Amino acid sequence: MSTRRHRLPANAQLPANTQVVHAFDTGWFATLLTMTASTLPNPAPAVPAADVPAAARSRGVGRLLRGAPTDPPWARPGLLVLLVATAVLYLWGLGASGWANAFYSAAAQAGGQSWKALFYGSSDPANAITVDKTPAALWIMGLSVRLFGLNSWSILVPQALQGVAAVGLLHATVRRWFGPGAALVSGAVLALTPVAVLMFRFNNPDALLVLLLVAGAYCLVRAVETASTRWLVLAAALVGFGFLAKMLQALLVVPAFAGVYLLAAPTRLRRRLGQLALAALALVVAAGWWVAVVELVPAEDRPFIGGSQGNSILELTLGYNGFGRLTGDEVGGLGNLNFDVGWARLFDNDMGAQISWLLPAALVLGGFGGWVHRRGPRTDRGRAAFLLWGGWLLVTGVVFSYMNGIVHAYYTVALAPAVAALVGMGAAVAWRLREQVGAVVLFVTAAITAVWAFLLLGRTADWLPWLRVVVLVSGLFAALMLLTLGHLASRAGQVVGALGVVAALAAPTAYALVTAATPHTGAIPSAGPSTRGGGGPGRLVIITGPGGGPQGGAGRQPGAVQGGPGQDGGQSRPGRGRGDGTWFPGGGTGEAGPVQGGPGGLLDAVTPSAELVELLRSGAESYTWAAAVVGSNSAAGYQLGANVPVMAVGGFNGTDPAPTLERFQEYVRAGKIHYFIGGAGFSARGTESGGSDAAQRIAEWVAATFTASTVDGTTVYDLTSE
Structure with a gap:
């Protein structure tokens, strides 16, 4: 297949209304909304190939930093500032979060x-059990550990670099069809979204997932331009590899990707259908090769698949991490702890401060952009772009809003690229039409954004109380000024546009900065300031051992979970058990924020004392596992602290049948496990939902068979002496 390249004539003249502003004349923010008619697609008819910006015709991402001959002089400096500032934001003080x-x-x-x-993706080097996800994100971190040693930087820096790459790729994607101004706005919005700052400074799989999905969108845009089979297959393969990062969540973008290509690719329908069939095959291969290997390897030759009850990756994919997340019927899971299912979930106390700052703006600007391009021909690229990112936002947002299973606020980072792209593209279209209806759209967008930011900041009213007033006043002032855009001189209009951008980004930027300045640990991180008081979003429930407290203990607090807006912020508070295996922090009501301290629990790891570390290391080379402990997070704390293999009995929730009591007894008789550490967590709710009680039975057998000793407040059983 040959591809014809189009070039602008050498004597081409820019339209009379083209505005080129030097970055150092009006400041960097002034450039973000400086759109040129030569770098924007026409709003109604399709954009002819010859009218696509030169940046869109460049080959690959390799020219991302070099720019194009027709770019305004601020384009490349603006991109460099964006990427450097993003890197600083994501890397500064990263080691403070520890593990x-x-x-x-x-x-x-x-x-x-x-x-x-x-x-x-095993939890320990002796391969007892895997984490409850596919392992692609662990491959990157594990290779980094091999290269640079085990420390917080070797684990977290790859996440930060993935965030910088995602911002750069989103910029490149938006730039191809909407020019450098829209691309800078989109990149800045993604970089400063609080939940994006949180997750690109954390080691959950979401960072890799977002990078792969944005890369897939870039490849899809390239595919749509020339009906390229190669680019379409690559886009599908990237989404498929995203499955290996976070399983079925990666597939939420597939309807938008496939629909846009089927609609807008400039080739006949029969060929488009054939290309999509090849793309589907590429997706299945990219996602399924690892699954096939795991299913084909005999169970005795590999670790137990964590999160499943039948030692099956397919069960994990379709059950606990699949449809169970939608229906709430998660065998061995905790179920929905938020109780806020519905369309407002993205705006509520849990998710609102993470993602929704510019969500109303994205809906308004995205809808306007789609309306402007509604009558274009089938191959209209502007309409394709708004359908792509709008479809991404709609499908993912609806799923997150109506999930009945386990859902956490940080999942919303998957929405951040779509929100950012719609804001950047929609602002570009409105800016180009500012002498017509565009000024009204910008006014409405700025006003809604300012009011919503004021309300969101009110949820943490004790934190920088002056900020919400400044954001509201400046945002409403910018909104009023945007109404006059059609009557302002060029330079004055640019200043007003810059003010609108600054006002819109002020609140999320403040949240982003405080997120970057706050260490985050535990299983459920949250962006934004930590404040005292209130029940905190989500009605967090932490589950540990029987009798209300950790096994063998007297109701000591479980480990820390990083606080978030409206939460207790990690302050230690007394708690009590309920007597049925459910442990509620903060007095047993189940309504309080997270607590710190104690021996670790279901949602956090413990930091072992020096005395306990020395005990675990003594003679460890003679055993397959230096210790066993119920729950993956508890096991992780001991393993990281002592740098010895620790078996996570029962997996993450303590409800996986791994190992069974009989198998555990075989390990003990064979001298493969040295110690059993009491006081760890398991989920009573998980067993009620069909999960295994093997971990509880193991703990009871150990307590009845071996003599307990106390090491610096921790209950330890020596399994080599009865």
């Missing part, structure tokens, strides 16, 4: 010591 999510850090540690553990 961040110790559950994944321990798996990265295991992968750094064992290639088998790296491939399967």
Whole structure:
């Protein structure tokens, strides 16, 4: 297949209304809304190939930083500032978060010591059980640990760099069809979204997922331009590989991707259908090769698949991490702890401060952009772009809003690229039409954004109380000024546009900065300031051992979970058990924010004392596992602290049948496990939902068979002496 390249004539003249502003004349923010008619697609008819910006005709991302001959002089400096500022924001003080999510850090540690553990995503280097996700994100962290040693930087820096790459790729994607101004706005919005700052400074799989999906969108845009089979297959393969990062969540963008290509690719229908069939095959291969290997390898030759009840990756994919997340019927899971299912979930106390700052703006500007391009021909690129990102936002947003299973606020980072792209593209279209209806659209957008930011900031009223007033006043002032755009001189209009951008980004930027300045640890991180008081979003429930407290203990607090807006902010508070295996922090009501301290629990890891570390390391080379403990997070804390293999009995929730009591007894008789550590967590709710009680039975058998000793407040059983 040949591809014809189009070039602008050498004597081409820019339209009379073209505005080119030097970055140092009006400041960097002034450039963000400086749109040129030569770098925007026509709003109604399709954009002829010859009218596409030169940046769109460049080959690959390699020219991303070099720019194009027709770019305004501020385009390349603006991009460099964006990428450098993003890198600083995501990397500064990164080591303060320590192991961040110790559950994944321990798996990265295991992968750094064992290639088998790296491939399967095992929680420990002796390969007892895997994490409850596919392992692509662990491959990157594990390889980094192998190269640079085990420390918080080797685990977290790859996440930050993935964030910088995602911002750069989103910029490149938007720039192809909407020019450098829209691209800078989109990149800045993504970089400063609070939940994006949180997750690109954390070691959950979401960072890699977002990068792969944005890369897939870039490839899809390239495919639509020339009906390229190669680019379409690559887009599908990237989405498929995203499945290996976070399973079925990656597939939420597939309807938008496939629909846009089927609609807008400039080739006949029969060929488009054939290309989509090839893309579907590429997606299945990219997502399924690892699944096939795991299913074909005999169970005795690989670790147990964490999160499943039948040691099956297919069960994990379709059950606990699949349809169970939608229906709430998660065997062995905790179910929905938020109780806020519905369309308003993205704006509520849990998710609102993470993602919704510019969500109303994205809906308004995205809808306006789609309306402007509604009558274009089938191949109209502007309409295709708004359908692509709008479809991404709609499908993912609806799923997150109506999930009945486990859902956490940080999942919303998957919405951030779509929100950012719609804001950038929609602002570009409105700016181009500012002498017509565009000024009204910008006014409405700025006003809604200012009011919503004022309300969101009110949820943390004790934190920078002056900020909400400044944001409201400046935003409404900018909105009023945007109404006059059609009557302002060029330079004055640019200043007003810059003010609108600054006002819109002020509140999320403040949240982004405080998020970057706050260390985050535990299984459920949250962006924004930590404040005292209130029940905190989400009605967090932490589950540990029987009798209300950790096994063998007297109701000590579980480990820390990083606080968020409206939460207790990690302040230690007394708690009590309920007597049925459910542990509520903060007095047992189930309504309080998270707490710190104690021996670790279901949602956080413990930091073992020096005395306990020395005990675990003594003679560890003579055992397959230096210790066993119920729950993956508890095991992770001991494994990271002592740097010895620790078996996570029962997996993450303590409700996986791994190992069974009989198998555990075989390990003990064979001298493969040295110690059993009491006081760890398991989920009573998980067993009620069909999960295994093997971990509870193991703990009871150990307590009845071996003599307990106390090491610095921790209950330890020596399994080598009865």
